[in-house]
Every structure is written in C-alpha cells, then in structure tokens.
Amino acid sequence: MATSSALSVRVDPHRCEGHGLCLLEAPGFFDLTADETAFCTTDPGPDHLIAIQAAVAACPRQAITITDAPDPNREDGP
C-alpha cells in the first residue's frame, strides 16, 4: 500500500495475477515483484491520480483500490 496525505493506493496480492497492465498505465508508479505481483513504488501524489485511475480501470482482476487517506490532523472525539 502507498499513502499520501490525500490518497491511499493498494494492490490486493491475492487478486493480482501479474498481467502488468497497471505498469503500462502508470509507469514508474507500479512495478512487479519477482513472483509477478504488482506493488506501488512510491507514495501517490496528485500528479499520479489520472494514471492510477487508468490502471484501476485496466486491471482485469480489480486488484487495485484507491481510497481517501485518513486525515492525520483529524481529531475524533465528543
């Protein structure tokens, strides 16, 4: 998983089959391990968002998820 102040990107290793389409859509952001499971190489920034969304759409296994990262300054309380 890679997280920035605004985004969290995760590849589910149980779903990923190493097709590598995410690498084509977001080169430099995704890479493959030696056993061909995708992972995030860096924390996501705003400049990555469109490419990551394209990777999500291209993934045939729906292995990539993007969520809003929790706000570290948020205070939960009464």
Ligand code: SF4
């Ligand atoms: S496109 Fe999906 S299944 Fe293929 S390597 Fe990337 S995350 Fe894994």
